[in-house]
Amino acid sequence: MYIDPDTLSPTRKLDAARTLFVVSPHLDDAVFGCAALLAARPGARVCTVFAGTPPNRQDTEWDRAAGFADSTLAMRGRYREDDRALDVCSAKPVRLGFLDGQYGPLPETPTLADALYDALLAQKRSKHADDTTLVVPLGVHHPDHVRVGEAWTTLLRAGRVASCIVYEDAIHRAARGVVEKRLAELDKAGLRLTALDATWCPERLSARALDIKRRGIVAYDSQLRAFGERVPADLAKPERFWRVERI
Ligand SMILES: [Zn+2]
Known part of the structure; x- marks a missing residue:
């Protein structure tokens, strides 16, 4: 079953009392993909997966494009940007x-x-209650994102997690056909997908939330430098979400 994200209305609103636990592949993806949602639900935890620093300093093309001389300096700089x-x-x-x-x-x-x-x-456990909503990236295009997508899909299929909210990976979603392909894959995996519209969490569309998002994005100046000119166009496009449940 594939549900067209543009035509469906959600049946449930996002509970204001719940804490969001937002999975971010890299140090920037949660803000790039769903900062307006973070702004609408203060107190969220953003769990960045690929946040390790290599034991030996490495020199990569991406880090150089971002303005860093090696991997240790890059991760240090990226932590600072993410904190901000x-x-x-x-x-x-x-x-x-x-x-x-x-x-x-x-x-x-x-x-x-x-x-x-x-x-x-x-x-x-730290909240002493089962009041946490898991929010994950769709997991498209970039191999690191795809692996994170595979990981949460595994948790749902195994019944270790009953449902989660999925956000679209900003920037990577712009690659032709990747979002449709991934949605079809989730459907084939036996998960129920529901596209969420504005009524699910209207606060995320407020001028305040969108302003917070703009300020959050520019904190990642090294990554914006590395992405170059093609980035801002996609980051300005609306955030999109789905609810995914095990049937
Ligand atoms: Zn990323």
């Missing part, structure tokens, strides 16, 4: 130690799924 951006969004960081794909092999899907599950459980 999350502060603007009134969110708090949680960081896992997996290495970005540019620095080494990606973790296997089950390993990553276990780590995400543990981080989510730790968050639920």
